[in-house]
Amino acid sequence: MGKPFMVDVFDIYDKMERNNILLSFKGEITSDLLTSILQIMENKMENMQEEPKMKKKVYNVLVECLQNLYHHLDETAEGENSEKVRSAIFMIGKLETKYSIFTGNYILNENIHGLKTRLDEVNSLSKEELKEYYKKVLNNGEMSLKGGGGLGMIDIARKTGEKLEYNFLDIDNKVSFFTLNIKVSQQQ
Amino acid sequence: MDKYAIEGTPKTPSISFDLNGGVLEIKGRSIPENSIEFYKPLVDALDKYTSAAKPATTVNVQLEYFNTSSSKCILDVFKKLEGIHKGGSAVTINWHYEEDDEDMLEAGEDYQAIINVPFKMVMVAE
Numbered sequence: 001m002g003k004p005f006m007v008d009v010f011d012i013y014d015k016m017e018r019n020n021i022l023l024s025f026k027g028e029i030t031s032d033l034l035t036s037i038l039q040i041m042e043n044k045m046e047n048m049q050e051e052p053k054m055k056k057k058v059y060n061v062l063v064e065c066l067q068n069l070y071h072h073l074d075e076t077a078e079g080e081n082s083e084k085v086r087s088a089i090f091m092i093g094k095l096e097t098k099y100s101i102f103t104g105n106y107i108l109n110e111n112i113h114g115l116k117t118r119l120d121e122v123n124s125l126s127k128e129e130l131k132e133y134y135k136k137v138l139n140n141g142e143m144s145l146k147g148g149g150g151l152g153m154i155d156i157a158r159k160t161g162e163k164l165e166y167n168f169l170d171i172d173n174k175v176s177f178f179t180l181n182i183k184v185s186q187q188q
Numbered sequence: 189m190d191k192y193a194i195e196g197t198p199k200t201p202s203i204s205f206d207l208n209g210g211v212l213e214i215k216g217r218s219i220p221e222n223s224i225e226f227y228k229p230l231v232d233a234l235d236k237y238t239s240a241a242k243p244a245t246t247v248n249v250q251l252e253y254f255n256t257s258s259s260k261c262i263l264d265v266f267k268k269l270e271g272i273h274k275g276g277s278a279v280t281i282n283w284h285y286e287e288d289d290e291d292m293l294e295a296g297e298d299y300q301a302i303i304n305v306p307f308k309m310v311m312v313a314e
Contacts, residue, residue, distance in 0.1 A: 056291065138260065
């Protein structure tokens with residue numbers, strides 16, 4: 001019998017399984033939730049006997065990814081559909097020695113250009129240039145109440161040594177869905 | 189006030205600032221969502237200390253993790269210390285990092301490049 005809003009739980013499970021997802025969350029991102037996710041991931045990596053160096057990198061990148069979600073959900077939360085818009089998705093997976101962190105959240109269409117410009121700029125820089133850029137933004141950049149004022153993405157790119165993969169999916173004339181995929185692997 | 193001290197939490201470091209002894213210690217994790225709020229009392233304590241600084245001021249920073257939101261606040265703390273250093277108190281910042289933590293060493297070197305205060309990179313065996 002067709003139940004249009006019946007969730008196919010197995011389908012979701014199976015997709016996650018095939019993508020080696022260790023942990024996922026969909027919903028409102030709160031401060032307490034971040035604390036819990038970080039603690040769970042720290043324990044998991046401990047149990048998996050992950051190398052200390054890798055553990056630190058993954059933890060650092062997770063903090064930045066999750067806090068980005070936390071701070072930027074507010075911006076799109078006003079007005080109609082605020083419940084839906086405050087919600088985000090987060091997943092972390094591990095394939096062999098490589099971790100992948102995925103985040104997804106709504107973004108106001110008017111903010112896409114600015115974010116895309118920043119991401120492309122970060123992706124265009126070499127390791128050495130990222131270091132200089134980081135110091136410049138750290139020293140001169142405006143600190144916002146909502147975080148490091150753009151340092152997060154630079155820091156992620158610096159620590160992972162990988163390009164930031166992203167996409168903006170058209171939803172309607174107000175919002176789009178922004179997805180980010182960060183890879184963390186042992187360098188050198 | 190001759191001492192400013194707070195306990196660490198899973199998201200914030202322990203801070204101990206002995207204004208009479210001229211010793212400031214920051215230890216643990218600094219990953220709060222709102223770093224400005226967390227660091228404000230320390231910045232205020234440093235402002236008070238500026239006018240009554242000891243001949244030497246020792247700063248020990250031993251962080252396991254810090255987020256980019258904290259990195260700005262830590263820079264603000266170091267800028268206060270730079271002012272205190274210029275004012276005549278010999279400030280030394282001991283930046284501790286764990287043996288395998290190159291990211292933390294690099295973070296210390298970033299500050300060293302920005303702040304005009306003697307930095308010592310101190311390796312901690314795990």
